[in-house]
Amino acid sequence: MSIEVPEKCPEEIKDYIDDYNQAFASKDIMEVDLALNGLVTYMFSSDENLRYWARWSVDKIGQIQYKFLKNVVRALEHRYKGDDPEKSELASIALGEIVIGKPAEQMIKDQKLIQKIKDEHQARLNRTAEEEAKRQAYLKKAQAVQINLDTLQIVSDIYNIGQYYNKSMTDDKLEEAASTVRSLIANLFRWLEENPTNFSTGTILLSKIGQKGKRPSFFNESIDYLLGFLKKGKEEEKKAAKEVILNIYEEIEDLLPKDLVDWARTESIKRKEEKQKKQKAEAEYRAYLQKMIIPDDTKWDMGIRELVKTHNSAIKEDDEKTLRKLVKPLNKALKSSDEREWMSAGQLLGHLLRRHPEQYKDIVQDYLRDYRKPQKSEILSFMTDTLADLQLAKPQIIEAIKEDQEIREQKREEIRKKKEEEYKKLQKITIQFDGNWQKELVKDCEKLNELLVDKKLKNAQKLIDDKVANVLQAKKREIRAEGQDLFIMIAEKYPDLLSNIVNEYLELYNSDKDARFLAVELFGKTYHAGHLDNIIPSLTEEMRKKIEADYEDRRKEIENKLMAEKIFHIKIDVQTIPIKEWPKDIQKICRKYNDAIMKQEMEEVVKEVQEIVDIFMNDKKKKRLDAAIEILGLISKKNIELIAPTINMLLDMVDSKNEDVKFKAIRALGEVCEQRPGWAYMGLEKLAKTSNHDKSAAGRQKAMLELSKVGKKNATMLIEYVPNIIEALANDENKHVRRLAAWTLGTMAKVIPLEAKDAIPALTDALHDNYLLVRKFADKALQLIRAAMRKENK
Numbered sequence: 001m002s003i004e005v006p007e008k009c010p011e012e013i014k015d016y017i018d019d020y021n022q023a024f025a026s027k028d029i030m031e032v033d034l035a036l037n038g039l040v041t042y043m044f045s046s047d048e049n050l051r052y053w054a055r056w057s058v059d060k061i062g063q064i065q066y067k068f069l070k071n072v073v074r075a076l077e078h079r080y081k082g083d084d085p086e087k088s089e090l091a092s093i094a095l096g097e098i099v100i101g102k103p104a105e106q107m108i109k110d111q112k113l114i115q116k117i118k119d120e121h122q123a124r125l126n127r128t129a130e131e132e133a134k135r136q137a138y139l140k141k142a143q144a145v146q147i148n149l150d151t152l153q154i155v156s157d158i159y160n161i162g163q164y165y166n167k168s169m170t171d172d173k174l175e176e177a178a179s180t181v182r183s184l185i186a187n188l189f190r191w192l193e194e195n196p197t198n199f200s201t202g203t204i205l206l207s208k209i210g211q212k213g214k215r216p217s218f219f220n221e222s223i224d225y226l227l228g229f230l231k232k233g234k235e236e237e238k239k240a241a242k243e244v245i246l247n248i249y250e251e252i253e254d255l256l257p258k259d260l261v262d263w264a265r266t267e268s269i270k271r272k273e274e275k276q277k278k279q280k281a282e283a284e285y286r287a288y289l290q291k292m293i294i295p296d297d298t299k300w301d302m303g304i305r306e307l308v309k310t311h312n313s314a315i316k317e318d319d320e321k322t323l324r325k326l327v328k329p330l331n332k333a334l335k336s337s338d339e340r341e342w343m344s345a346g347q348l349l350g351h352l353l354r355r356h357p358e359q360y361k362d363i364v365q366d367y368l369r370d371y372r373k374p375q376k377s378e379i380l381s382f383m384t385d386t387l388a389d390l391q392l393a394k395p396q397i398i399e400a401i402k403e404d405q406e407i408r409e410q411k412r413e414e415i416r417k418k419k420e421e422e423y424k425k426l427q428k429i430t431i432q433f434d435g436n437w438q439k440e441l442v443k444d445c446e447k448l449n450e451l452l453v454d455k456k457l458k459n460a461q462k463l464i465d466d467k468v469a470n471v472l473q474a475k476k477r478e479i480r481a482e483g484q485d486l487f488i489m490i491a492e493k494y495p496d497l498l499s500n501i502v503n504e505y506l507e508l509y510n511s512d513k514d515a516r517f518l519a520v521e522l523f524g525k526t527y528h529a530g531h532l533d534n535i536i537p538s539l540t541e542e543m544r545k546k547i548e549a550d551y552e553d554r555r556k557e558i559e560n561k562l563m564a565e566k567i568f569h570i571k572i573d574v575q576t577i578p579i580k581e582w583p584k585d586i587q588k589i590c591r592k593y594n595d596a597i598m599k600q601e602m603e604e605v606v607k608e609v610q611e612i613v614d615i616f617m618n619d620k621k622k623k624r625l626d627a628a629i630e631i632l633g634l635i636s637k638k639n640i641e642l643i644a645p646t647i648n649m650l651l652d653m654v655d656s657k658n659e660d661v662k663f664k665a666i667r668a669l670g671e672v673c674e675q676r677p678g679w680a681y682m683g684l685e686k687l688a689k690t691s692n693h694d695k696s697a698a699g700r701q702k703a704m705l706e707l708s709k710v711g712k713k714n715a716t717m718l719i720e721y722v723p724n725i726i727e728a729l730a731n732d733e734n735k736h737v738r739r740l741a742a743w744t745l746g747t748m749a750k751v752i753p754l755e756a757k758d759a760i761p762a763l764t765d766a767l768h769d770n771y772l773l774v775r776k777f778a779d780k781a782l783q784l785i786r787a788a789m790r791k792e793n794k
Contacts, residue, residue, distance in 0.1 A: 003064075039057050043091075073104060077095070096124065146170060147214055155201040158204075178221065181219070207247070207252070210255075245264055293312050298776070324359065330348065346379030349383065368387075368392070368393055371400065444467040452494070457494075460497055478682075509547075525551070579594075590608075613632075632672060650665045691703040692732075708747070711747050715747060722759065725741050729759070750784065760782065
């Protein structure tokens with residue numbers, strides 16, 4: 001029988017209850033004992049809540065099968081008899097709740113001990129009952145004399161006074177309560193001018209104290225104290241006393257002279273009328289502002305947006321002179337050769353005409369004389385409704401302007417679609433190589449794309465057989481990897497162009513030559529990318545499995561070689577990693593890692609790192625995967641050499657056709673790069689490439705998210721990858737990738753303004769993006785970049 005875990009039970013206790021439930025279901029007594037041992041440990045925690053739930057859990061288990069508690073009773077008995085008085089007391093509490101008076105009691109053979117624990121338990125129950133009785137009596141009394149302070153919590157000064165008054169009343173300290181009320185009145189006099197919020201809230205407290213049914217016996221004296229200022233006080237004291245009375249008279253009418261009550265009632269009505277009149281005027285002013293203020297449009301030219309700010313400020317300040325001055329710069333902008341500037345100015349003119357028709361109708365009428373001219377027609381199209389409302393143009397002219405605008409929009413849409421089709425066509429026929437590759441290889445890729453666009457496939461194959469084949473045989477693994485990535489890209493779109501290389505490498509793969517590993521790497525990476533069938537149509541299942549197994553062996557061989565090279569000259573920083581609330585077995589691995597770090601036992605360190613890597617590779621539970629990724633990041637922070645082979649593995653995994661593998665590799669690379677970006681340049685390069693070229697929109701988004709995290713922590717590490725981020729902002733079809741790109745450029749502005757300024761054209765274009773958040777982040781990034789550039793130039 002399993003235990004149901006209440007929601008409010010702490011996670012630490014839940015874990016052990018889950019362990020018990022699983023062990024009970026599988027009838028594994030050893031695991032049941034382990035779960036109970038863990039719960040016993042929490043019975044001695046410094047956290048009272050954990051202690052309570054640990055006892056609750058063990059008690060529930062004892063109700064199911066008390067014999068399970070044999071080791072628990074033994075442990076608690078040992079602690080009870082120990083020298084530590086605090087732990088002895090906690091053991092007594094646990095034994096009293098879990099064992100005494102229950103079947104598990106028979107496990108204690110010492111009857112004197114049982115009686116002693118019973119007596120202690122009963123004494124605790126008696127104390128608890130007495131304390132509860134006192135508490136209930138206190139609460140009953142408090143309910144009778146205390147006032148409700150809920151509405152006063154927002155003003156701490158008044159709330160504190162109210163609490164002190166309540167405590168004094170409940171404790172029968174009437175002199176202190178009376179003194180508190182007099183002090184409140186004195187403070188109200190001071191707050192009338194100094195702190196209106198305290199004054200108004202303080203009068204609420206005073207009226208609550210004076211309300212019938214709760215009013216204390218001394219309150220008459222307090223009111224006499226207040227009225228005394230009306231008779232003998234200074235002018236400012238009389239004024240303050242009247243204001244206090246005006247705010248509380250409804251609660252204490254029976255304590256005030258009739259003429260004072262009449263005055264307060266009349267004055268209150270008068271002030272309410274004045275307040276309503278003021279509120280009406282304020283509402284009318286807000287409506288006026290809402291009508292006259294022009295909304296700021298992030299798509300407009302920056303100069304026009306400045307005019308909008310000037311206009312809105314002048315409206316708020318009722319500055320007619322400044323409003324008239326806007327005509328000249330607006331006229332100049334309307335005649336600009338910059339399309340964005342004059343179109344923005346035209347839209348602003350439409351707003352201004354509706355708000356200030358007398359001031360701008362002459363400009364508009366001048367434009368109406370040539371309403372068939374394209375630029376003037378476009379400007380007029382922004383205000384057709386206003387033209388009709390103000391009767392500035394005949395209906396047939398307004399219709400003609402609308403028709404011309406519709407034709408222009410159709411042409412623009414046709415041009416946009418044509419460009420989009422051309423771009424998609426180029427995307428389909430060209431190879432999306434990485435601009436950060438070796439310069440010679442980049443030049444070869446550019447030449448290859450030219451040949452592919454011109455459909456010169458024979459020349460393209462010749463270039464591949466010559467240039468790409470050479471890179472595939474490079475001695476340096478990094479250069480060779482670039483060639484392999486290019487090979488995979490070609491295999492996706494033009495597998496026939498690789499026929500000569502494929503035949504050569506098939507022969508090499510089936511040989512026993514020393515260079516066979518080149519074919520293993522090439523075919524293995526191509527398999528993981530999902531394009532092996534493209535280049536080897538006759539591929540059998542047996543051969544596919546063999547290639548996969550050979551590639552895995554080769555990857556491990558590289559990993560072991562890298563570790564072997566480093567293991568003898570790495571000087572490990574004596575820096576342990578903090579143990580967090582991870583699953584217990586993962587915590588155990590981390591403790592072993594920390595011990596080995598402290599003792600400089602390199603082989604043990606490597607072993608524990610590999611344990612974490614195995615969890616990362618094979619575990620599907622989110623909680624465990626999250627822990628493994630976090631730990632890899634923590635290790636990289638001080639000893640990145642230890643996970644260098646793992647980084648190489650992650651670089652390969654990012655290209656996997658399995659999205660689950662790809663996504664967790666992207667996240668792990670991001671964690672490592674964020675912790676030690678200076679050491680993880682290959683990871684940053686891979687993330688940048690993935691953010692531009694991955695087929696999956698989710699893959700590009702996740703890669704850009706990791707780049708943005710690195711940029712937020714250390715923007716200088718993304719200097720080399722600004723072009724990649726700009727490329728994502730300008731061309732990615734996924735709105736979330738564009739949003740993250742704009743946000744990332746904004747975070748980099750203050751640190752690297754000179755590099756970030758290259759993004760200004762793309763960010764400016766992004767102001768017209770159809771997704772609000774892209775526009776918003778692009779606008780913010782532009783402001784930050786320009787502000788940083790101005791600061792840089794000072």
